[in-house]
Every structure is written in structure tokens, then in C-alpha cells.
Amino acid sequence: MNLKNFINGKWVEAESGLTREIINPANGEVIAIACESDASDACLAIKAAREAFDSGVWSNLPAIERAAFLFKIADKLEERMDELKVLETLDNGKPHREAEFDIGDAANCFRYYAGLVSKPHGYTYDVPDGAQAMTVREPIGVCGLITPWNYPLLMGVWKIAPALAAGNTIVYKPSEITPVTSVKLFEIIEEVGIPKGVANLVLGPGNTAGQEIAESHDVDKVSFTGGTVTGRKIMQAAAGNIKKISLELGGKSPNIVFADADLETAVDYALFGIFANSGQVCTAGSRLLLEESIHDHFIERLVERARMIRVGAGDNPATEMGPLVSEAHMNKVLNYIEIGKQEGATLVCGGKRITEAGLEKGYFVEPTIFVDTTPNMRIVQEEIFGPVLVVQKFKDEQEAIKLANNTVYGLGAGVFSNDGAKALRVIKKIRAGITWINTYHPTYNEAPWGGYKQSGIGRGLGTYGFEEFTEVKQININLQVEPVGWFEN
Incomplete structure (x- = not known):
């Protein structure tokens, strides 16, 4: 596969001619060659998006017509499900069942925002002085969308669908590591006939193409999902023209289990909370907080089940947990495991790269569990973003909340x-934005997604996600047209 940019309705190579190999994390083999864009390519995409927005070719379309395009995209995603799930697994490593769920959810996300486009988005106010006041929501303009590699298609759709629904034009930069299904999505966007310049795709790294998107004064908003360190850089770059920003950043989410919980249910969700998608989930339940009286028994059952998780290539129907996304990320996770050992935590499960026959060329790490941790340890405080669970004990509600x-x-x-x-x-x-009781991980297109503190700014999904891509305009109408008489003469 040769993966190109999609700019102003055309498939084009990077201006520099540079390319990047896209690697299958299950075996280290090259599956595609992607163009390696830089700031110059991002500038071309931004220019196309700016001209398309200013022309009104998209924002001036009746809402029902914009919705029709989004419904068609949803249908096409489902039609190409078998192809897309295979490509997502090749690119990211996740098992087919996870990829299939992601693609179905992406289609549903387009349908949700297609349905929302024509719904009321303003208010009227009864005000004094013989006047009528109202608010309307209008598109922000050119939106730069930057996403990570852990959900290559779905994370993009979470931004693209509401941005387009609201009438904006977009410049989308997926992770340079996992661009395959993003290209396929833009093939669909081209196929359904969205006007040229409305939706633009730039493949390349964050420190060049992404930086230009964040800095450009022709971009009115940037929406970023990724690490907190990069989020800070996005904020700084966006300050140049005070562009609107949405940031969905890191997490180190607690999963609290009280002694009166149903044990098997809690164990099952503790596993799902950290080992789904190989722990490469921003909301992963990476800190397990156990009431002291159940700690030992819970850990015994948790470890027993963790060791039974079937790790392997995502195209194997028996696989329950796939590889990490890249060799560099695998090494980062393995380094954190060594840090945990050095800090004095007790490793009770996993902790090593899997090198058995058939998996030795892939980036597989065993499901890993640490106990005897303390709050100041790096493995407790820092986001590892892999299949590594740290366990803490608590005595009562107050201590659980504090931890x-x-x-x-x-x-x-x-x-x-x-x-x-x-x-x-x-x-x-x-203090968290997405919470669960007696479950973990299920989320819905209808509900807001985002966090407190250094986990980000703003909310995606639901009506909140739509509003993030709009400006609110106040309109005041004088119903008694006559001189105001403020000055005597």
C-alpha cells in the first residue's frame, strides 16, 4: 500500500518526497509506505480548508444535506467492515474483535452527529425594552484535528464527525505510526462527494505537520488527543492567534473495589479495565485500589486469570490481547516495569517480553501486575499506557478517595x-470526568468524554462534542424601531 495525503480533493505525495514504513506490530513486517509530510504539506491543507470554509461550500449547505453526507459515510464504513478490521489489526495490532467493535462504533458516531445536525442549537430570551434576544451556534471555521495511534479510526471519527456536522472544514493528522484506516476513511469521504477542500488529510509527525496545524493563524481551532506533554506544546502553539483548543490527554485512572463487591464481576472488569487493547487506553483502570480485607484473595484470583489471557496476533481468532503498537513503545513499557522493580514494588504476574515461537518478532508484553506499591512510586503516578496494573490497598472510603x-x-x-x-x-x-459503578470501560457516542485536571480541556462526544466545534453568537432584535434618544441633540 502506498499512502498519500488528501488535500483539496486530490491524493498527493508529500512535497519533500519523504516516506515512512508502516509496521505490523505482530511481526515487525512492513505493511505500507506512507508519505512523510512536514509543515509545507500542512500549509497546503490549511489553505485548502480556509478557502473552502470562506466560500461557504460546506457551512452554507442546509443542515439536512450535510447530514446526508454523514449518513452515507456511516453506511460505507459498515459496508467495508471486513476490509477495515483487517487493516486496523495489521496497523495497530489489536484483535479483530476489538477492531470490528471500533469500526461499528465509528459508523454509529457518524450517524449520531448526522442526526444531531438538524436539531435545535440555540435559545430565545424574553428581555426588556421591547426587544428579542437569541443565540445561534455557528461553525468555528478551519479545525485542525490531531489523534493518537491506539484507536486509529475511531479516535479520528470522534473529531471528524462533529466537526463536519457543525459546518467546519478540517485538516486531519492521524498518528504517523497508524495511518492506514485514516486513508481508507478519506477514500470514503471522497467517494460520497464531500466538496473539495472541506476535508483534508495530512500524514506525518507531530513535530512538523502537527506543529504547523497548531501554530497556523489560518486554523481557528485545534482538537488534540494524546499525551499531556504534547498537550502543553499544543496549548503554547495555539496561543499565537488565541485559537480554540480541545485537549483529551493522559490518565492514571483508579478502579476501586470494596469488600462488599461481587468478587468475580470485579475481577473480570479489573482485567478488562487494564488489559483491553493491551492497556493502550487513556481511561485504562491502571490503578487497582482494593479494600484491605479482600486484597490477598482478590490478587490470587486476578493473577490466576491474568495468566490465562491468550496473547497473540490480532488476526488469530483465539487472541484476547495483541501486541503493543511499536518497538519503541514496547521498550518504554518494559522500562517502566524495570522502574517498578527498582522502586520496590512486588511483581506477581508477567513483566517480560513474550518471545515464544511465532511471536518473537512482534512487540508482545505479558499481562503484568505489581503489588506492594506506594503512592509516590513512578509506576503509580505516571501513565505507562501498556498492560501494567499497579495495586494499592485502602482501609476505608476516605482513604480510597484520597488515593x-x-x-x-x-x-x-x-x-x-x-x-x-x-x-x-x-x-x-x-475528580474524574468519565466514571463507572460496577462496570468499567463502556462509553457511548451520546455521552461526553473528557477529564479533570491535567487530563485535558473540553469534552468530546454527545452534544458537548458538537458544541466544541461551534461558536455561540448573540443576536438582539429591536422590536420598536425608533430613535433611542440617548443624546439631547
Whole structure:
């Protein structure tokens, strides 16, 4: 596969002619060659998006016509499900069942925003002085969208669908590591006939193409999902023209289990919370907080089941957990495991790269669990973004809440308890934006996504995600047209 940029309705190579090999993380083999764009390519895409927005070719379309395009994209995604899930697995490594779920959710996301386009988005106000006041929502303009590699197609759709629904034009930069299904999505965008310049795709690294998108004065908003360090750089770059920003950043989410919880349910979700997508999830339940009285028994059962997880290539129907996305990321995760050992945490499960026959060329790491951790350890405080779980003990509700809130992040949190009042009482005191009671991980296109503290700014998905791509305009109408008489003469 030869992967190109899509700029102003045309497929083009990077101006520099540079390319990048795209690697299958299950075996280290090259699956595609992608153009390696830089700031000059981003400038071309931004120019096309600017001209398309200023012309009104998209923003002036009736809402029902914009919606029709989005419905067609959703249909095409489902029609190409078999192709897309294979490509997502080749590119990212996740098992086919996870890829299939992501693609179905992406189609549903387009349908959700297609349905939302024509719904009311303003208010009227009864005000004094014989006047009528109202608000309307209008598109922001040119939106730069930058996404990570852990959900290559779905994360893009979470931004593209609401941005287009609101009438904006876009410049989309997926992760340079996993661009394959993004290219396929833009093939669909081209196929359904969205006007040229409205949707532009730039393949390349963040420090060149991404930096230009964040800095450009012709970009009115940037929406970024990724690491907190990069999020800070996005904020600084966006300050040049005070562009609107949305940031969905890191997490170190607590999963709290009380002694009165259903044990098997809590163990099952603890596994799902950290080992789904090989732990490469921003809301992963990477900190397991256990009430002291159940700690030993819970860990015994957790380790027993973790060792049974079937790790392998994503195209194997038996696989339950795939590889990490790249060799560099695998080495980062393995380094954190060594840090945990050096800090004095006790490794009770996993901790090594998997090198058995058939997997030795891939980037596989065993499901890993640490106990005997303390709050100041790096493995407790820092986002590892891999299949590494750290376990903490607590005595009562107050200590559980204190431990849960003791990081710079505030993205996700879970509570397991059969005492509904206690569970709700605790979850309301957790400083996190996405929370669960007696479950972990399920999210919905209809509900907002985002975090507290250093986990980000703004919300995606739901009506909140639509509003993030709009400006609010106040309109005041004088119903009694006559001189105001403010000055005597």
C-alpha cells in the first residue's frame, strides 16, 4: 500500500518526497509506505480548508444535506467492515474483535452527529425594552484535528464527525505510526462527494505537520488527543492567534473495589479495565485500589486469570490481547516495569517480553501486575499506557478517595460495591470526568468524554462534542424601531 495525503480533493505525495514504513506490530513486517509530510504539506491543507470554509461550500449547505453526507459515510464504513478490521489489526495490532467493535462504533458516531445536525442549537430570551434576544451556534471555521495511534479510526471519527456536522472544514493528522484506516476513511469521504477542500488529510509527525496545524493563524481551532506533554506544546502553539483548543490527554485512572463487591464481576472488569487493547487506553483502570480485607484473595484470583489471557496476533481468532503498537513503545513499557522493580514494588504476574515461537518478532508484553506499591512510586503516578496494573490497598472510603485523587490526572474512575449509596457517594468525590459503578470501560457516542485536571480541556462526544466545534453568537432584535434618544441633540 502506498499512502498519500488528501488535500483539496486530490491524493498527493508529500512535497519533500519523504516516506515512512508502516509496521505490523505482530511481526515487525512492513505493511505500507506512507508519505512523510512536514509543515509545507500542512500549509497546503490549511489553505485548502480556509478557502473552502470562506466560500461557504460546506457551512452554507442546509443542515439536512450535510447530514446526508454523514449518513452515507456511516453506511460505507459498515459496508467495508471486513476490509477495515483487517487493516486496523495489521496497523495497530489489536484483535479483530476489538477492531470490528471500533469500526461499528465509528459508523454509529457518524450517524449520531448526522442526526444531531438538524436539531435545535440555540435559545430565545424574553428581555426588556421591547426587544428579542437569541443565540445561534455557528461553525468555528478551519479545525485542525490531531489523534493518537491506539484507536486509529475511531479516535479520528470522534473529531471528524462533529466537526463536519457543525459546518467546519478540517485538516486531519492521524498518528504517523497508524495511518492506514485514516486513508481508507478519506477514500470514503471522497467517494460520497464531500466538496473539495472541506476535508483534508495530512500524514506525518507531530513535530512538523502537527506543529504547523497548531501554530497556523489560518486554523481557528485545534482538537488534540494524546499525551499531556504534547498537550502543553499544543496549548503554547495555539496561543499565537488565541485559537480554540480541545485537549483529551493522559490518565492514571483508579478502579476501586470494596469488600462488599461481587468478587468475580470485579475481577473480570479489573482485567478488562487494564488489559483491553493491551492497556493502550487513556481511561485504562491502571490503578487497582482494593479494600484491605479482600486484597490477598482478590490478587490470587486476578493473577490466576491474568495468566490465562491468550496473547497473540490480532488476526488469530483465539487472541484476547495483541501486541503493543511499536518497538519503541514496547521498550518504554518494559522500562517502566524495570522502574517498578527498582522502586520496590512486588511483581506477581508477567513483566517480560513474550518471545515464544511465532511471536518473537512482534512487540508482545505479558499481562503484568505489581503489588506492594506506594503512592509516590513512578509506576503509580505516571501513565505507562501498556498492560501494567499497579495495586494499592485502602482501609476505608476516605482513604480510597484520597488515593484515587492522588495523581495529576482525572480522566476515568470506577467503583465496585453492592452498596449503591456508598458507590455513588465515592464516585461523586472522585475528580474524574468519565466514571463507572460496577462496570468499567463502556462509553457511548451520546455521552461526553473528557477529564479533570491535567487530563485535558473540553469534552468530546454527545452534544458537548458538537458544541466544541461551534461558536455561540448573540443576536438582539429591536422590536420598536425608533430613535433611542440617548443624546439631547
